[in-house]
Amino acid sequence: MATIEVQRQLLPILNSPNQGARFYNPELPSSEPFVPGHRTCAGCGPSIQYRMTSKAAGDNTILVGPTGCMYVANSSYLCTPYNVPWAHTQIGSAGSFTAGVAAAYEAMIRKGKWKGAYPNIICEAGDGSASDIGLASISGALYRNHDCLIICYDNEQYANTGIQASSRTPYGGMTTFSPPGPLVPEGKKLYPKDLARMMAAGHPHCYVATASVGYPIDLMNKVRKGLNHKGAAYLMVYTPCQKGFVYETPRSIDLGRLVVECGLYPIWEWHPEKRAFDYSFRPQNMRPVPEYLKLQGRFGHLHAEHIANLQKFANEQWRMMGVELPEALIQAADAKNLINMASAAEAAAVAETV
Amino acid sequence: MTTVAERKKKTVRMNGCVASAQAAKYADVDVIAAYPIRPYTATMMALAQMVANGELDAEYIVADSEHSQLSIAHGASSSGARVFTGSSGVGVQFAYELYSPISGSRMPVQMMIADRTLDPPGDFGSEHTDALSTRDMGWLMGWSCDAQEAFDNHLMGYRIGEDRRVLLPQMVCQDGFFVSHITSDVELPDPGQVNEFLPPYKHPYPLDPRHPVSHGPQIMPEQGPPLQLERARAMEESMAVIEEVHDEFAKIFGRRYDPWVEEFMTDDADVVFFLQGAHAVTARFAIQHMRDRGLKVGLVRLRTIRPYPTDRVKEVLSKFKVVGVIETNMGLGSVSSGGVLYAEACAALYESAQRPLVFSFMAGMGGEAIVLKEFYWMTEKMMEVQRRGKIEKRTHWVGFEE
Numbered sequence: 001m002a003t004i005e006v007q008r009q010l011l012p013i014l015n016s017p018n019q020g021a022r023f024y025n026p027e028l029p030s031s032e033p034f035v036p037g038h039r040t041c042a043g044c045g046p047s048i049q050y051r052m053t054s055k056a057a058g059d060n061t062i063l064v065g066p067t068g069c070m071y072v073a074n075s076s077y078l079c080t081p082y083n084v085p086w087a088h089t090q091i092g093s094a095g096s097f098t099a100g101v102a103a104a105y106e107a108m109i110r111k112g113k114w115k116g117a118y119p120n121i122i123c124e125a126g127d128g129s130a131s132d133i134g135l136a137s138i139s140g141a142l143y144r145n146h147d148c149l150i151i152c153y154d155n156e157q158y159a160n161t162g163i164q165a166s167s168r169t170p171y172g173g174m175t176t177f178s179p180p181g182p183l184v185p186e187g188k189k190l191y192p193k194d195l196a197r198m199m200a201a202g203h204p205h206c207y208v209a210t211a212s213v214g215y216p217i218d219l220m221n222k223v224r225k226g227l228n229h230k231g232a233a234y235l236m237v238y239t240p241c242q243k244g245f246v247y248e249t250p251r252s253i254d255l256g257r258l259v260v261e262c263g264l265y266p267i268w269e270w271h272p273e274k275r276a277f278d279y280s281f282r283p284q285n286m287r288p289v290p291e292y293l294k295l296q297g298r299f300g301h302l303h304a305e306h307i308a309n310l311q312k313f314a315n316e317q318w319r320m321m322g323v324e325l326p327e328a329l330i331q332a333a334d335a336k337n338l339i340n341m342a343s344a345a346e347a348a349a350v351a352e353t354v
Numbered sequence: 355m356t357t358v359a360e361r362k363k364k365t366v367r368m369n370g371c372v373a374s375a376q377a378a379k380y381a382d383v384d385v386i387a388a389y390p391i392r393p394y395t396a397t398m399m400a401l402a403q404m405v406a407n408g409e410l411d412a413e414y415i416v417a418d419s420e421h422s423q424l425s426i427a428h429g430a431s432s433s434g435a436r437v438f439t440g441s442s443g444v445g446v447q448f449a450y451e452l453y454s455p456i457s458g459s460r461m462p463v464q465m466m467i468a469d470r471t472l473d474p475p476g477d478f479g480s481e482h483t484d485a486l487s488t489r490d491m492g493w494l495m496g497w498s499c500d501a502q503e504a505f506d507n508h509l510m511g512y513r514i515g516e517d518r519r520v521l522l523p524q525m526v527c528q529d530g531f532f533v534s535h536i537t538s539d540v541e542l543p544d545p546g547q548v549n550e551f552l553p554p555y556k557h558p559y560p561l562d563p564r565h566p567v568s569h570g571p572q573i574m575p576e577q578g579p580p581l582q583l584e585r586a587r588a589m590e591e592s593m594a595v596i597e598e599v600h601d602e603f604a605k606i607f608g609r610r611y612d613p614w615v616e617e618f619m620t621d622d623a624d625v626v627f628f629l630q631g632a633h634a635v636t637a638r639f640a641i642q643h644m645r646d647r648g649l650k651v652g653l654v655r656l657r658t659i660r661p662y663p664t665d666r667v668k669e670v671l672s673k674f675k676v677v678g679v680i681e682t683n684m685g686l687g688s689v690s691s692g693g694v695l696y697a698e699a700c701a702a703l704y705e706s707a708q709r710p711l712v713f714s715f716m717a718g719m720g721g722e723a724i725v726l727k728e729f730y731w732m733t734e735k736m737m738e739v740q741r742r743g744k745i746e747k748r749t750h751w752v753g754f755e756e
Binding site for chain 1: 573
């Protein structure tokens with residue numbers, strides 16, 4: 001059988017000393033695969049992420065959208081915001097549908113049925129899809145190493161359905177499925193599934209990384225590294241949700257920084273060639289977790305002991321990154337040194353607004 | 355004198371599973387999504403070997419579940435690839451979510467089904483409930499009764515489903531074991547015949563970066579019905595294409611099938627069996643046997659259940675006095691408290707001026723063969739109904755009654 005060699009794209013890595021730079025970057029392509037006109041909320045973290053990642057990918061791209069906010073709020077019939085091909089798939093089909101697209105292009109190019117460079121194939125799965133119902137399908141796609149990038153836009157909850165807890169919802173996070181009450185003062189009792197690490201550990205041949213909308217250049221470079229990697233790549237991106245987190249809409253990018261500076265969202269890369277984690281990313285500052293928590297209504301009900309638990313969790317993350325902990329953060333993990341976020345009545349009032 | 359095409363044809367003995375795999379190979383499929391479950395697995399085993407041997411250039415994907423199989427098939431078909439997948443029993447149901455999205459996005463995915471009884475309790479034998487439970491999801495659906503017919507139905511399925519007037523997925527069904535694992539002679543065509551019959555797959559709106567399209571966006575309630583109507587019309591309008599393709603198939607391959615029903619010894623029959631699939635083979639033998647003893651019994655085998663040939667079934671079944679539906683499927687609490695085929699037969703006959711008496715048999719359940727004495731027993735029941743002119747019971751569980 002005569003076969004045609006599949007040509008792949010190679011996207012340049014952006015050189016910027018400041019990975020969190022928010023200013024105009026002339027190296028970025030002017031094309032906009034994701035355009036305005038969709039129905040996402042003001043300040044929507046996932047849609048900010050969507051614009052950055054699709055811009056980094058460029059026009060020879062196919063997007064796959066399992067059910068979630070980036071399907072429902074984005075894609076209205078006859079008025080979708082995608083300038084590249086996009087397809088909806090079921091919430092549990094994130095990895096499998098994407099694998100089908102990738103396999104189709106491998107076969108069609110090889111058999112001469114489609115001519116051109118292999119497209120960037122990107123799946124935009126919410127954390128509900130990625131950590132719960134679509135986990136097996138994504139693991140399957142990573143395991144089989146289809147040439148594609150699977151992004152988990154992590155807003156730490158099922159937001160589209162009206163703020164329900166997912167496996168990524170943090171400890172203490174209030175959702176409509178994890179409300180605080182006299183018997184459950186902290187709301188969510190479980191800690192988030194360590195999803196990206198699970199993907200790296202289980203699929204070591206894949207490029208795996210975490211990122212945050214607070215660091216756009218870093219995010220876009222990771223998208224390009226994932227796409228340049230021949231085979232499957234997985235990227236988990238912190239994307240705050242103002243509706244579910246209950247914060248002022250202009251603070252999305254700030255939260256994207258604070259979550260990293262507070263040690264609650266470690267930013268790292270897994271290099272498949274070296275079979276090693278790269279923990280060299282360092283935020284400009286290190287802060288205690290209340291700096292992050294206090295901006296969000298979803299944590300408004302937490303007591304000192306719960307905040308201390310979150311600080312302990314953050315401190316473990318810093319240690320995992322190889323960072324020596326300053327005394328202040330060790331102190332902050334002791335409930336004696338903390339105060340409650342709000343009274344129960346105030347927390348209940350916030351809960352009413354969700 | 356033989357033509358070149360005839361010289362390259364060859365007859366090989368194979369089972370239904372391998373015949374399906376051969377059909378996928380002749381159709382030059384691009385993407386195959388596999389997941390093991392008995393009895394259809396043998397099809398995917400055969401395809402895996404063909405890919406490993408370099409006989410077929412396709413992406414062979416071992417999926418992580420049937421849900422993923424169908425999602426892979428959906429994604430690949432949406433991108434412009436010809437896709438083959440399949441399943442059996444509870445596997446068919448594990449993928450249930452995808453059936454409507456695939457037909458709704460008008461992707462002509464092809465799925466081979468070798469029927470298997472649903473759980474409980476883990477019976478390998480054939481009942482048609484697995485595929486029949488998806489019958490209203492917008493897939494073209496019909497049963498083959500032997501390996502040759504399975505091979506032919508796969509090729510015809512692609513041709514019909516990929517037709518721009520249709521663009522619908524197809525379930526090409528065969529009974530587990532009776533077809534899937536029993537060998538018989540299959541005539542494999544010359545590749546030139548297949549090229550003539552089956553043009554390359556070309557979806558009008560694939561996911562192609564040069565012509566961006568959005569598949570499956572959210573709709574407002576008022577935008578739904580027009581799309582549903584289009585899908586319903588595609589199903590309805592596929593009927594003309596199905597007839598056309600069967601004619602074309604007969605011309606190129608020399609085997610002619612009635613697309614809707616096969617009639618066997620019905621010319622002067624008073625009572626007939628109405629069934630789908632492999633039990634037709636034993637039914638033909640039994641009917642021959644009973645005819646030798648003067649019983650005026652015949653067989654009507656439904657070949658396509660979706661789209662349902664209502665007028666044709668009405669016209670054919672109206673010729674008889676009694677119709678005994680052999681279900682081979684479970685319809686718990688259904689119209690007849692038996693299977694689901696009874697209601698399909700009765701609904702078609704409702705508008706008939708000459709309605710036969712219709713009742714049903716739960717036979718061949720659990721993958722049991724329907725044996726000669728059971729055909730005699732059922733025929734006796736039908737003749738009793740004919741004598742009395744009325745039905746005593748809508749459903750008989752064969753083997754559980756005197």
